[in-house]
Amino acid sequence: MSQEEGxxxxxxRTIMNVFAIFAARVTDALVRLYPSVSQExxxxxxxxxxxxxxxxxxxxxxxxxxxxxxxxxxxxVALALVEHFRxxxxxxxxxxxxxxxxxxxxxxPIWHAALRSVAERGGDYGRSDVGRGERVNVEYVSANxxxxxxxxxxxxxxxxxxxxxxxxxxxxxxxREYYINDAGSQIDTxxxxxxxxxxxxxxxxxxxxxxxxxxxxxxxxxxxxxxxFGETLRAMPEAExxxxxxxxALAAMMDLIRADLAKLNIHHDVFFSERQLHxxxxxxxxxxxxxxxxxxxxxxxxxxxxxxxxxxxxxxxxTLFRATQYGDDIDRPLVKSNGQYTYFAADIAYHRxxxxxxxxxxxxxxGADHSGYVKRLEAAVNAISHGEAEIDVRICQLVRLMKNGxxxxxxxxxxDLVTLADVVEEVGxxxxxxxxxxxxxxxxxxxxxxxxKEQSRDNPVFYVQYAHARTYSIFRKVxxxxxxxxxxxxxxxxxDLSRLASEADLELIRALAQWPxxxxxxxxxxxxxxxxxxxxxxxxxxxxxxxxxNQDVALRFVNADDSKLTLARLALVAAVRQVLVNGxxxxxxxxxxxxx
RNA sequence: GACCCCGUAGCUCAGCAGGAUAGAGCGCAGGAUUCCUAAUCCUGAGGCCGCGCGUUCGAAUCGCGCCGGGGUCACCA
Numbered sequence: 001m002s003q004e005e006g007x008x009x010x011x012x013r014t015i016m017n018v019f020a021i022f023a024a025r026v027t028d029a030l031v032r033l034y035p036s037v038s039q040e041x042x043x044x045x046x047x048x049x050x051x052x053x054x055x056x057x058x059x060x061x062x063x064x065x066x067x068x069x070x071x072x073x074x075x076x077v078a079l080a081l082v083e084h085f086r087x088x089x090x091x092x093x094x095x096x097x098x099x100x101x102x103x104x105x106x107x108x109p110i111w112h113a114a115l116r117s118v119a120e121r122g123g124d125y126g127r128s129d130v131g132r133g134e135r136v137n138v139e140y141v142s143a144n145x146x147x148x149x150x151x152x153x154x155x156x157x158x159x160x161x162x163x164x165x166x167x168x169x170x171x172x173x174x175x176r177e178y179y180i181n182d183a184g185s186q187i188d189t190x191x192x193x194x195x196x197x198x199x200x201x202x203x204x205x206x207x208x209x210x211x212x213x214x215x216x217x218x219x220x221x222x223x224x225x226x227x228x229f230g231e232t233l234r235a236m237p238e239a240e241x242x243x244x245x246x247x248x249a250l251a252a253m254m255d256l257i258r259a260d261l262a263k264l265n266i267h268h269d270v271f272f273s274e275r276q277l278h279x280x281x282x283x284x285x286x287x288x289x290x291x292x293x294x295x296x297x298x299x300x301x302x303x304x305x306x307x308x309x310x311x312x313x314x315x316x317x318x319t320l321f322r323a324t325q326y327g328d329d330i331d332r333p334l335v336k337s338n339g340q341y342t343y344f345a346a347d348i349a350y351h352r353x354x355x356x357x358x359x360x361x362x363x364x365x366x367g368a369d370h371s372g373y374v375k376r377l378e379a380a381v382n383a384i385s386h387g388e389a390e391i392d393v394r395i396c397q398l399v400r401l402m403k404n405g406x407x408x409x410x411x412x413x414x415x416d417l418v419t420l421a422d423v424v425e426e427v428g429x430x431x432x433x434x435x436x437x438x439x440x441x442x443x444x445x446x447x448x449x450x451x452x453k454e455q456s457r458d459n460p461v462f463y464v465q466y467a468h469a470r471t472y473s474i475f476r477k478v479x480x481x482x483x484x485x486x487x488x489x490x491x492x493x494x495x496d497l498s499r500l501a502s503e504a505d506l507e508l509i510r511a512l513a514q515w516p517x518x519x520x521x522x523x524x525x526x527x528x529x530x531x532x533x534x535x536x537x538x539x540x541x542x543x544x545x546x547x548x549x550n551q552d553v554a555l556r557f558v559n560a561d562d563s564k565l566t567l568a569r570l571a572l573v574a575a576v577r578q579v580l581v582n583g584x585x586x587x588x589x590x591x592x593x594x595x596x
Numbered sequence: 597g598a599c600c601c602c603g604u605a606g607c608u609c610a611g612c613a614g615g616a617u618a619g620a621g622c623g624c625a626g627g628a629u630u631c632c633u634a635a636u637c638c639u640g641a642g643g644c645c646g647c648g649c650g651u652u653c654g655a656a657u658c659g660c661g662c663c664g665g666g667g668u669c670a671c672c673a
Binding site for chain 2: 043044046050051052055059061064067068074097098099100101144181183184185186274302303304305306307310312313314316318320329330332333335336337338340342343347367368369370371372373374375395397398438439440442443444445446448451459460462463465466467469470473474475476477478480481525529530533536537540543544546547548549550551553556557558594595
């Protein structure tokens with residue numbers, strides 16, 4: 001920031017985050033005026049655009065926050081700040097309003113400097129260091145490798161992917177990770193189901209018993225086994241054949257899942273196998289020993305849950321993790337009655353593994369059916385890191401699939417599951433992604449095929465993409481009408497931005513200037529939907545500007561008789577395009593040059 | 597019985613590390629194109645922010661208690 005400050009009087013000044021700069025100036029001023037002001041109060045200061053544009057460009061609550069601890073009157077503090085900022089060349093007007101807000105109207109050149117920085121930083125405009133280079137592990141999808149992905153997984157997949165991009169853009173060193181649950185009994189079921197398909201491929205007529213996976217997707221796996229092994233597997237005892245089948249079935253399922261994810265342009269850095277945690281000397285064993293040494297494990301009994309008594313409740317002594325010491329509601333079993341480790345035991349080991357790999361920040365994206373698991377995970381991470389690591393578990397609520405208002409079944413038990421691939425094929429990756437990200441992750445949502453497919457105003461993705469396409473059509477128009485005009489990036493960089501002086505111009509520039517603070521706040525709050533909403537608003541501002549050209553020729557982007565103005569407007573259009581591209585790319589949505 | 601999410605315009609949802617007169621889209625009523633894509637724009641109507649109490653200069657936002665909807669609840673993953 002001081003770097004940018006230092007350039008205050010150079011002719012080609014650029015400023016990326018106006019709001020951050022003024023927050024710093026306000027803080028500095030307060031420290032100078034009131035040396036005893038507390039850091040705590042300063043940290044809560046917000047500089048943001050006021051809701052009502054009539055109040056100015058920027059507004060801060062600084063005086064109201066600081067006054068009380070200083071034993072002063074908010075208006076008195078505000079007036080002192082106002083006095084201070086009258087000397088600031090970037091401030092055109094500053095005043096106290098309401099209970100002690102300070103409203104700034106900024107001098108036009110600072111907005112032009114903000115606009116210039118969009119082109120200067122290009123794809124990096126909005127990039128920040130809020131993550132300070134810290135490593136974060138974002139675990140998402142982690143669907144069981146027993147079949148293709150269904151729609152239920154899609155939301156978490158898209159959310160996790162966008163969040164990872166967002167955090168990477170905001171200065172975190174991000175690892176995208178997928179935890180393969182390949183150690184449980186369902187994998188045995190998968191192997192048995194595949195074995196049936198293998199026998200089928202050899203000509204047997206088979207029936208899939210209930211409790212097995214009936215899906216057609218195992219047929220090719222069975223065929224491949226027949227090709228590889230011929231009759232050999234059939235001749236073996238099942239116990240011998242199953243491990244061979246298991247490995248191949250698993251590999252096939254993961255290929256399937258990776259292919260599904262690729263349809264949404266989702267790629268992980270690490271696929272972490274649960275199986276590698278098990279076995280003698282494995283992480284689970286090591287972790288349990290460690291937990292025992294720490295006194296975090298004991299033998300004890302659990303009360304059955306009230307209200308809902310499980311049918312086969314067996315009151316027995318078991319190995320428990322002291323989760324309650326770390327904020328959970330009850331202590332959690334680590335060993336099943338058959339002597340195997342619980343899923344949770346392996347998960348503790350897995351998260352300790354993450355921690356030992358150097359991740360002090362972890363994000364897990366889970367489905368709504370795991371909401372009861374959150375406290376347990378938090379407790380585990382707290383325990384294994386002695387409070388040094390933090391985990392944020394983001395729950396993606398249910399997506400109700402609809403078609404013209406009619407609910408769609410998507411249960412895995414009933415045969416008619418809707419797969420992720422079906423959805424992407426039907427509505428396209430862009431629409432799926434944007435629609436899912438245009439909603440907070442923790443609110444349940446309806447996803448109506450008919451609406452999402454329709455390229456209409458109901459569908460925000462097309463609205464935003466259309467804005468992007470419009471930036472191209474403007475440049476096409478210029479090439480046609482003003483062939484002599486050099487509209488290259490180099491020429492735009494030299495444009496006389498002072499020509500962008502109308503309220504409409506400044507309004508659009510202010511919208512662009514918001515991007516850095518929006519993206520930074522979205523990253524630190526782990527809320528990608530803020531990006532989607534911002535893009536919608538930016539698109540609206542741009543469409544609105546466009547329409548003003550219909551009323552007022554002076555507000556058109558292309559003015560054949562004023563090449564200087566046209567050039568400045570093109571610089572503005574290029575900046576809008578840049579921000580749309582930056583935002584859409586974080587969301588994993590394409591930015592087409594035209595909509596067909 | 598316990599825990600987690602949600603409750604804001606007719607509908608779908610933003611806004612919630614407290615801030616000024618609570619927003620958008622759809623729908624409804626009306627308007628805009630000799631001109632860069634009308635896949636757009638403009639205007640209007642429409643609100644006890646589920647209810648109550650509390651915290652304070654100030655609450656849709658924070659706390660407690662209700663009500664309603666969804667999810668979950670040893671040894672599945």
